[in-house]
Amino acid sequence: MTASTFAVRREDRLARFMRIRRQTLALCAGLSAEDLMVQSMPDASPGKWHMAHPTWFFELFVLGHDPAYRPPNPEWHYQFNSYYQSVGPMHARPQRGLLSRPSLEEVRDYRARVDEAVGELIERGIDDELAARIELGLQHEQQHQELLLTDLKHAFWSQPLHPVYREAVAAVAASPSVPMRFLPGREGAVEIGHRGREHFAYDNETPRHRTWLSPHALANRLITNSEYLAFVRDGGYRDPGLWLSDGWATVQHEQWQRPLYWQEDLATEFTLSGLRELDPQAPVCHISYFEADAFARWAGARLPTEAEWEDAAASLRAIGNFQESQQFHPRAATGGEGLQQMYGDVWEWTASPYVSYPGFKPLPGALGEYNGKFMNGQWVLRGGSCATPQDHIRASYRNFFPPHARWQFAGIRLGQDR
Known part of the structure; x- marks a missing residue:
């Protein structure tokens, strides 16, 4: 992230925040709690973790910017930290698939509570530094949306049933050859x-x-x-x-x-x-x-x-x-x-x-x-x-x-x- 903060109106920033956060949930629509807990290799993470970690990021680096803020579930800090050694220890990456608790519903509730708190913060008005942190958090969320898809693909491929995540939008027509130049x-x-x-x-x-x-x-x-x-x-x-x-x-x-x-x-x-x-x-x-x-x-x-x-x-x-x-x-x-x-x-x-x-x-x-x-x-x-x-x-x-x-x-x- 650079120091850029963008000339964004307050309501536009709030709409962007909610749009990107909702897209993560949309990508998880139709997936079961079991689907979202699978970790098929050490380099991948469960979908539930991809839902929780960006939320932890907003809680720590945006809401935590206020010294008066108190996280309602401080014990989750250890589970959803990724690699930020300077803010504390974290659960080993290859073992994220063992995190059956908190449940998927608790993670969804966690997201909703953090979204509400950040939304209220934006509506009250924020300075340039906090605006930059929120934008970094949104870009970080989008990275995890992509990782959610790639990790889920590996998890579904690893299963003998080869589940379908989403049906193809349309039949793939034969593609013409484009000469290489x-x-x-x-x-x-x-x-x-x-x-x-x-x-x-x-x-x-x-x-x-x-x-x-x-x-x-x-x-x-x-x-x-x-x-x-x-x-x-x-x-x-x-x-x-x-x-x-x-x-x-x-x-x-x-x-x-x-x-x-x-x-x-x-x-x-x-x-x-x-x-x-x-x-x-x-x-x-x-x-x-x-x-x-x-x-x-x-x-x-x-x-x-x-x-x-x-x-x-x-x-x-x-x-x-x-x-x-x-x-x-x-x-x-x-x-x-x-x-x-x-x-x-x-x-x-x-x-x-x-x-x-x-x-x-x-x-x-x-x-x-x-x-x-x-x-x-x-x-x-x-x-x-x-x-x-x-x-x-x-x-x-x-x-x-x-x-x-x-x-x-x-x-x-x-x-x-x-």
Whole structure:
């Protein structure tokens, strides 16, 4: 978060707060208490925890800003803290699926009480610092909306019944093939990073700074299922020469042979609308950095750097296949001039490690733990996905995951030197 506070009217801020908070509940509609308690792997969290943790965030960092505030359930602080060491200990992440108490109904009531208290605070009037904390909390909530979907997908895939989360909005029609072309990017000195105080940004998007782009080009679209299938059938998962050392060790240890949710027949995949036929022209997704890098080598190309990606995306509108489409799955490119699918569909792995920008300064206090302390052993992804809220993304947004992570909607755009 920057110091931006936005020129937002009080009633507009309240409406935005309630809209985003209600969207989390809407994503949970139709799910049982059992569905929302499952934790299928250590990297994932139960849906109930995704409902409670952002609420805890508002309670601690917004309502707790008032020294007179007393949380009604202080014993929950330990259970719903995530990684804020400076505010106290927390329940171990891999064991969040053991938290049968508080119940789902108690968590829903917890959300309602905190929403009412924050709403009253906004109506009374707040200063710029509190407005910035509320906006950070809302952006944080939207991150957990996406995580709720990706974690639930892994949980449902892990079950033999392969439950359906939401029926597909419409039948998926056969997609036309869009020829891949490499479009040259700008060269020389460019500026990347958040532009200023008028819009929200996380601290890791700052400061805006100058960097150098060598001659390069970006693919006009994302890599498709059919293109990745050719890599699989050509023995890509059996050729150590294509893989980084740690990547090859991971392939051997985990016995990877295909993307995470592809079935053994290489013709169907698991989605949030259940098992369905693989669309050859849709973007491949649920790919790790290791797999994206290996595919790029196999294709005689490379992954873009985050600076190349951001400079190309900065002039484009952030429109695409986002959470609002209710598809919860990437769609094929539709054709046209210029770069396509830069926003939405799948997060795009870049060749850039997640490190600080020159002159980076984390937020003061406990909020400084939000991003900066994870700048180690992770890689940057850009552009958002079909599970990302549309108003959550921007050209400067830096997502990051370890190189073995596959359960996010992550895919591949190729780059090349010129």
